[in-house]
Amino acid sequence: MKPVLFLHAITLTFGGLSVIDNLDIQVRKGSRCGLIGPNGAGKTTIFNLLSGVYRATAGEIRLDDEPIDDVPLDQRIRLGIGRTFQNLRLMKHLTVLENIMLGQHHLVGPWTRILAPLGSRWNCAWRDEAEEVAETLGLREDIHKLAQGLSYGVQKRIEVARALVGRPKLLLLDEPAAGLNSTERNELVTVLASSVPSDTTVLIVEHDTDFVRTLCDQAVALNFGRKIAEGDPASVCSHPLVVEAYLGKDEPTYRNHSKSTSSGEAAIQRNENAA
Ligand SMILES: Nc1ncnc2c1ncn2[C@@H]1O[C@H](COP(=O)(O)OP(=O)(O)OP(=O)(O)O)[C@@H](O)[C@H]1O
Secondary structure, three states, X not given: XXXXXXXXXXXXXXXXXXXXXXXEEEEOOOOEEEEEOOOOOOXXXXXXXXXXXXXXXXXXXXXXXXXXXXXXXHHHHHHOEEEOOOOOOOOOOOEHHHHHHHHHHHHHOOHHHHHOOOOOOOOOHHHHHHHXXXXXXXXXXXXXXXXXHOOHHHHHHHHHHHHHOOOOOEEEEEOOOOOOOHHHHHHHHHHHHHHOOOOOEEEEEOOOHHHHHHHOOEEEEXXXXXXXXXXXXXXXXXXXXXXXXXXXXXXXXXXXXXXOOOOOHHHHHHHHHHO
């Protein structure tokens, strides 16, 4: 089967500095693919290449066998590429439902049209759809609350809902578990597993390798913009080059890798070996 997402020989340089180096990645349709690697490895840069923020210096990106390199940023959503962000980007003065509905702009029109049916009795297919997505992400009881008063975990789920309501064929989740406590993280795994349609392909940047092992069926590890391992998540997370990339060669008892204390089968395994 042809991959739904195909990156071939992707290179990106900034002022002569190579950030992504001759990278090949293929992702199967419907896969939940984890993208892991230490800080600065190039993970978010890949998302920025896919969503059109950056253009590769060389190489080719295909979605559903169509090259997308020339498609401008504001048209990528129409190709079916939806994303969330490492740092929350919600309209905090709007309600949960309003925030979610804003993810329908490419399907419905400008925000004045999207939000017009709120507070009215119109039958409105897109409002109903946003409410359904909210329900599947466990947001039903908060739907009319302002985003700004809600917990970080709930706000993270609103971002996922806003991306999902745009009916993406490729969903990019940038560190969905970052900043969540273990209860929120487990809830997120459960709602993602049940709410994302099986034919939606999901690429997940995440430092929390337990999260990746639980949710994903495929993983790719990067370091310095290069692929250092790929395959099933358990093997990738424990691959010697991945362990070394996260922990370094000479620090076997390291416990607190910068952004991800819980992360890392790699980290945990190394600690256990050292104990
Ligand atoms: N616009 C830019 N100009 C110059 N360098 C950049 C730019 N964007 C990213 N980089 C560099 O590219 C490298 C990869 O950054 P990126 O944010 O993709 O890493 P990451 O793997 O997502 O890291 P983290 O886990 O910390 O988010 C870093 O060295 C970063 O400084």
